[in-house]
Amino acid sequence: MALGGADGGGVSQDAHKVRWLLSDFASGVRGLQDVVVVSSDGLLLAASEGARRAEDLAAVVSGLVSLGAGAARVLGNGSVKQTIVTMDGGHLFLMAISDGSCLGVHASLDCDLSVVAYQMALLVERAGHALTPEVRSELHRAMAAR
Numbered sequence: 001m002a003l004g005g006a007d008g009g010g011v012s013q014d015a016h017k018v019r020w021l022l023s024d025f026a027s028g029v030r031g032l033q034d035v036v037v038v039s040s041d042g043l044l045l046a047a048s049e050g051a052r053r054a055e056d057l058a059a060v061v062s063g064l065v066s067l068g069a070g071a072a073r074v075l076g077n078g079s080v081k082q083t084i085v086t087m088d089g090g091h092l093f094l095m096a097i098s099d100g101s102c103l104g105v106h107a108s109l110d111c112d113l114s115v116v117a118y119q120m121a122l123l124v125e126r127a128g129h130a131l132t133p134e135v136r137s138e139l140h141r142a143m144a145a146r
Contacts, residue, residue, distance in 0.1 A: 014130040015138045022046050025123045031111025033090065037127075037139070038062050040100025045139040053106075061094055061104035068094075082117070095120045098128040101136065 011019070018037070026035045026048035034057050035048035042062035047054035068080035083094040093105040093116055103124055107116055 011142065012135065012138060014132065014135045015142070017130045018127050018135060018139065019046060021123055021127045022048065025119060029111075029116055029119045031108040031116070032105060033108060034104075034106040036061060036104045037097065037131075038065070038102050038104060039136050039140065040102075043140050044143050045101070045136055046143065057104055057106055060092070061102055064092075064094055065096075065100075065102050082120075084113070084117075091116070093117065093120060095124050097124050098131050099133070099136075101131055103127075 022035060022037065026032055032048070034051040034053060036044060036051065036054055036057050037046040038058045038061045039045050042058065044054060044058040047058075051057065064083055064085070065080070068083050072078060072080050079096065081096055083092075085092040085094075088109075090109050091105075091107045091111065091113065093103075093107065095103045095105075095117075097103055103120055105116060105120060
C-alpha cells in the first residue's frame with residue numbers, strides 16, 4: 001500500500017516524512033487493509049493508498065478515541081495509549097501519536113497482532129516528532145484536495 005492523498009510535490013520535509021513513514025508501514029506489514037492518521041478533532045490527515053473507507057474509518061477512530069478518553073477520565077487512569085477492537089472479520093488498532101492525533105489500522109483477522117502492534121509503536125515513535133500543528137494542517141489540506 002502506498003500513501004493516498006496529494007502527490008509528494010510541494011509538501012514540507014516533515015509532511016513528506018510522515019507520508020513516507022505511513023506508506024512504508026502500510027506496505028510492509030502483512031494483513032493491513034486500511035491505515036489512517038486522524039487529528040484530535042477527528043479530521044483525516046493521511047490514509048493508505050486504496051483505503052476504501054478512509055473517511056468512515058477516520059470517523060470510527062475519532063469516536064473510539066473520544067470514548068476511550070472519557071473512560072480514562074472517569075476511571076482516573078490518565079490518557080489512553082492504545083485500543084484494539086477484535087471483530088468477527090478483522091481487527092481495529094488505535095494508537096495515540098501526539099497532541100491527541102491517532103493512528104488507526106484496520107487489519108485482517110489473520111494478521112499477527114504482535115507484529116502489527118509493534119510496527120505501529122515504531123511508526124508512532126518516528127512520526128510523532130514530525131507531526132507538528134503546521135504539518136497536521138498541511139496533511140489535512142492535502143487529503144481534502146484529493
